[in-house]
Amino acid sequence: MRILITGSNGFIGSSLVLRLSVVGHQVFAGVRPGGDRSRLMNMDNITTVECDVEDLSSIDDAIAEARPDKVIHLATRYAVQHQSQDATRIAMANVVGTINLLESIKGHGNIDLINTSSCFVYAPKDAPLVETDPLSPFNFYALTKLQAEEACSYYARQYGTRIVNLRLFPPYGPGDYDRKLIPSFIKAVLSGSAPQLTNGRQKWDYIHIHDVLDAYEKVIEHFDDIVSEKVETYNIGTGQATSVRSIGETILEIMGSNIEPHYGALPERTGELFYLCSDINKVQNKLHWAPRISIHEGLASSIEWYKARSER
Numbered sequence: 001m002r003i004l005i006t007g008s009n010g011f012i013g014s015s016l017v018l019r020l021s022v023v024g025h026q027v028f029a030g031v032r033p034g035g036d037r038s039r040l041m042n043m044d045n046i047t048t049v050e051c052d053v054e055d056l057s058s059i060d061d062a063i064a065e066a067r068p069d070k071v072i073h074l075a076t077r078y079a080v081q082h083q084s085q086d087a088t089r090i091a092m093a094n095v096v097g098t099i100n101l102l103e104s105i106k107g108h109g110n111i112d113l114i115n116t117s118s119c120f121v122y123a124p125k126d127a128p129l130v131e132t133d134p135l136s137p138f139n140f141y142a143l144t145k146l147q148a149e150e151a152c153s154y155y156a157r158q159y160g161t162r163i164v165n166l167r168l169f170p171p172y173g174p175g176d177y178d179r180k181l182i183p184s185f186i187k188a189v190l191s192g193s194a195p196q197l198t199n200g201r202q203k204w205d206y207i208h209i210h211d212v213l214d215a216y217e218k219v220i221e222h223f224d225d226i227v228s229e230k231v232e233t234y235n236i237g238t239g240q241a242t243s244v245r246s247i248g249e250t251i252l253e254i255m256g257s258n259i260e261p262h263y264g265a266l267p268e269r270t271g272e273l274f275y276l277c278s279d280i281n282k283v284q285n286k287l288h289w290a291p292r293i294s295i296h297e298g299l300a301s302s303i304e305w306y307k308a309r310s311e312r
Contacts (some may be wrong), residue, residue, distance in 0.1 A: 001069045002028070002069050003070050004049070004062060004068040004072070005027065005071075005074060006030040007030070008029035008031055009035050009037055009039050010074060011176050011177055012074055012171060014040055015173075015209050016074070016213055017040060017043060019217065020217070021044065021045045027047070028046070031049070032050070033058070049062045050062065053097030054096060056104065068111055070112045070114060072116070076094055076097075076145075077094060078090075090140060090141060090144055091147075094145060094148055095144050095147045111161075112227075114166065115149070115165045118145045118168060119170070120139065120273075122134070122138075124275070125275075128239060128277045130279045131235055156230035162223070162231075164227060164232050164234065165234070167233060168237075169235065169277075169278045172209065172298065173210065173302055174301060174305035175209070181197075182251075182299065185248060189259055195248065195261040196265040197244060197262065198268050199263050199264050200243065200244040200261075201243065202273070203274065203275050204273075204276040206242060207236065207237050207238050211238070211292060215234075215283070232286075235283060236283065238291045238295075239280045239291075247299065248261050250295065250299050254296070254300050
């Protein structure tokens with residue numbers, strides 16, 4: 001199958017490019033002009049194409065070159081707490097970029113879209129989140145992801161574009177961004193430093209990147225079966241929430257370290273989410289997908305990756 005992936009040079013995107021190319025798909029890796037392509041180096045059987053979702057003509061050119069059966073939309077701009085000057089850039093990439101992609105798909109016809117959304121579109125809830133739960137974005141980034149979902153619903157309804165939205169819960173694993181919780185904790189311990197954290201009360205649903213990739217593969221394989229309407233939305237998580245303190249303890253145990261993390265060194269974010277967990281019954285029943293990697297296994301794989309990287 002011919003597949004175009006936007007945002008293919010990010011953590012999830014580059015991992016997905018590799019996975020789909022290895023299993024035999026013809027993958028076109030979309031990268032913004034001038035974007036960092038280091039994650040895509042040394043990958044066989046892929047074609048890199050310039051694809052700036054903020055520029056409709058750039059998307060048109062990429063789709064004309066790739067002639068994809070499916071587009072996987074991962075291009076995004078992210079900020080946990082945006083500054084005023086960031087708002088337009090985030091909205092341009094996440095909202096206008098998605099609309100540009102939908103317009104181009106509409107113009108070319110017979111292309112299915114797998115849109116990557118976020119668990120942060122949901123209103124806070126002290127129980128696992130179901131796809132039909134109320135939506136109230138956690139931050140400006142999540143607001144733009146919800147607006148992108150709404151654009152997808154409109155294009156599905158008006159023009160018949162077939163779309164699957166995947167609401168990802170926090171992914172982690174080899175290749176993750178250094179600034180995030182798990183990589184920064186591992187790197188601190190490797191350097192002999194005490195990890196600097198908030199109070200560690202947060203309990204979130206962390207899903208390993210390999211389970212995320214399995215989910216995308218399943219969606220591609222069973223797309224015709226799971227899109228009963230023109231647009232469907234699925235949670236991609238584990239159904240289990242793990243506290244920051246538990247993650248820290250597990251990392252220290254695996255690494256055999258007696259370093260004491262400094263909990264409370266960092267302030268809590270405004271409006272912090274203390275509980276975030278997926279209900280994955282819908283995706284399990286419709287897609288016959290389930291996460292395979294435990295948090296212990298997943299953290300061990302991350303530790304091994306960062307150890308190998310630090311020894312180069």
